[in-house]
Amino acid sequence: MGNRREYHIFFRTLVDQSKSNKFDQTIVVNTAISVSGLYQCRANLSQTDCKTCVEKLTDIIPTQCKAATAKVVDCNMTYEVVRNHVIHSADGGQDYGGCIGAFVASVVAIVVSMLLN
Incomplete structure (x- = not known):
């Protein structure tokens, strides 16, 4: 995929989050790709x-x-890389075509499912 910087930032962020949380997620976005994922530790782990x-x-x-x-x-731990479909909005800014929202929705569904069980 050729975006080593994004992978490095992604994995470093998850490690940093694991200092204080046993479950977390992150996403690293640039104009070409998004690297998103999560980690989870057993509840009884220090x-x-x-x-x-x-x-x-x-x-x-x-x-x-x-x-x-x-x-x-x-x-x-799991991660996924998606190519961003950059859409230029009317005001000249960039919109990432909803790529981030789909991942967040799936993570929320997983967490809710875990909490209900």
Whole structure:
């Protein structure tokens, strides 16, 4: 995919988030692509162990793919890369064609499902 900077920012952000959260998501957007995904640690894992686990996943998950998932006993991570369809709006700004909203909606559905179970 050739956007190593976005992958680096994406994975670094997830590791930073894992310092204080056992589940989180992020998205990194530039004009060409969006890298979006999430991680989740087991509820009984300490925050330090969660961060260590997420760091381990960033080392083993395949990069430069359109999508990938990695799981170990204590945590899992998934990401997806989409090409942004930039639409120039009437005011000259850029609209990313709803690519971000679709991901957020699917994550919300997953979280709600987890909370109801």
